[in-house]
Amino acid sequence: MVDLKAWLNEQREKGRLRSLRPVIAREKGRLILAEDDNRTLLDFSSNDYLALAEHPALIAAAQEALSRFGAGSGASRLMSGDLAVHHDLEQAVAQLKGQEGALTFGSGYMANTGIIPALMGRHDLIFSDRLNHASIHDGCRLSGARVIRFRHNDLNHLEELLTKKRGTTTPLIVVESIYSMDGDRCPLRELAALKERFGCLLMVDEAHATGVFGPTGGGIIEEDGMSGAVDLAVGTFGKGLGSYGAFVAGNREMIEYLVNRARSFIFSTALPPAVAAASLAAVRLIRHEPGLRRELQEKIGYFKGVLRKGGYEADLGPSQIIPIVVGESEAALHIAELLQKKGIFATAVRPPTVPQGTARLRFSITRHHSTTDLSRAAETLLEIMEDSR
Ligand SMILES: *Cc1c(COP(=O)(O)O)cnc(C)c1O
Numbered sequence: 440m441v442d443l444k445a446w447l448n449e450q451r452e453k454g455r456l457r458s459l460r461p462v463i464a465r466e467k468g469r470l471i472l473a474e475d476d477n478r479t480l481l482d483f484s485s486n487d488y489l490a491l492a493e494h495p496a497l498i499a500a501a502q503e504a505l506s507r508f509g510a511g512s513g514a515s516r517l518m519s520g521d522l523a524v525h526h527d528l529e530q531a532v533a534q535l536k537g538q539e540g541a542l543t544f545g546s547g548y549m550a551n552t553g554i555i556p557a558l559m560g561r562h563d564l565i566f567s568d569r570l571n572h573a574s575i576h577d578g579c580r581l582s583g584a585r586v587i588r589f590r591h592n593d594l595n596h597l598e599e600l601l602t603k604k605r606g607t608t609t610p611l612i613v614v615e616s617i618y619s620m621d622g623d624r625c626p627l628r629e630l631a632a633l634k635e636r637f638g639c640l641l642m643v644d645e646a647h648a649t650g651v652f653g654p655t656g657g658g659i660i661e662e663d664g665m666s667g668a669v670d671l672a673v674g675t676f677g678k679g680l681g682s683y684g685a686f687v688a689g690n691r692e693m694i695e696y697l698v699n700r701a702r703s704f705i706f707s708t709a710l711p712p713a714v715a716a717a718s719l720a721a722v723r724l725i726r727h728e729p730g731l732r733r734e735l736q737e738k739i740g741y742f743k744g745v746l747r748k749g750g751y752e753a754d755l756g757p758s759q760i761i762p763i764v765v766g767e768s769e770a771a772l773h774i775a776e777l778l779q780k781k782g783i784f785a786t787a788v789r790p791p792t793v794p795q796g797t798a799r800l801r802f803s804i805t806r807h808h809s810t811t812d813l814s815r816a817a818e819t820l821l822e823i824m825e826d827s828r
Pocket of ligand 1: 546547548549551572574575615619644645646647675676677684685
């Protein structure tokens with residue numbers, strides 16, 4: 440057992456201790472923190488990219504399900520918690536992802552820690568991008584398989600490792616499509632070619648891409664036309680879809696297998712009906728309203744444009760997640776504090792979450808942000824960086 444007091448003190452001294460910061464009010468991309476006595480902050484740290492959490496269609500669907508089916512689902516899916524709305528949702532997700540079937544999970548964390556160990560065991564190999572989300576790493580570890588991490592988005596490195604270590608069992612290649620800390624995108628077509636050549640399974644986590652990319656919001660898989668090459672398309676309802684819970688889409692056999700083997704699915708209560716109904720409303724919205732994505736893309740372009748015009752030259756990435764790399768942890772924290780004083784809430788991301796020397800501010804753009812908000816945030820950021828040079 441760790442010495443709690445000593446651990447907490449050590450982290451505190453290093454400036455690494457994290458703490459919760461309650462939000463007491465939130466609306467339209469603005470929030471008020473309890474610590475900040477009633478000052479309204481512009482929120483640049485939300486993953487609710489399409490502003491669906493407050494969308495009337497999600498709220499109405501949740502309210503309707505709540506009054507018809509109650510607050511909780513009452514049991515796991517394999518017991519009596521298996522409601523029609525879960526199946527409607529899974530059918531909609533399968534269609535969105537161009538797959539035969541889909542299965543919902545309590546969260547993205549539960550999806551990844553359930554799916555990977557269901558498929559892979561101690562005689563198997565997993566090739567995992569080094570910047571994959573913690574839930575993917577944890578799923579890999581839990582599986583007992585040998586995990587080989589390849590350099591982020593580095594196809595040559597992956598090919599080299601596959602050539603050297605492929606083995607006799609079918610390995611898993613696991614990646615994200617839009618990475619949460621750099622906002623960059625995986626080379627999906629090339630990954631699919633390697634998967635084919637080396638006879639692997641390919642799992643793609645679209646947590647930050649679902650809803651945001653693809654003609655109907657099906658993510659990078661849809662945008663690149665690669666649904667046929669992806670064996671497991673994972674995503675969350677908690678980010679661009681504005682709700683909660685997660686899913687995997689795949690072929691019929693895969694889904695039937697996971698129903699029987701994914702422990703985080705089997706041994707956990709089914710999603711509450713209101714949550715599933717809100718997620719279903721969100722999937723329908725993103726499919727039928729491409730204007731939501733267009734609006735978001737315009738805002739992303741606008742924000743990047745203001746930074747460029749102000750002389751910011753480093754890479755801003757291809758997505759709604761915009762990393763402003765400043766280097767040292769202290770510098771990132773300091774800038775985040777100054778931004779907050781000026782009414783802008785953006786998170787400082789530090790090692791060990793990102794590599795040493797690449798501490799950053801992470802701006803995520805949502806459909807809530809007006810052009811006025813975006814110019815104010817970009818200009819304030821530029822001023823602060825100028826002053827702290
Ligand atoms: C956020 C995230 C998850 C976790 O999803 P939750 O539904 O929030 O648990 C999983 N994978 C990736 C890549 C993520 O960014």
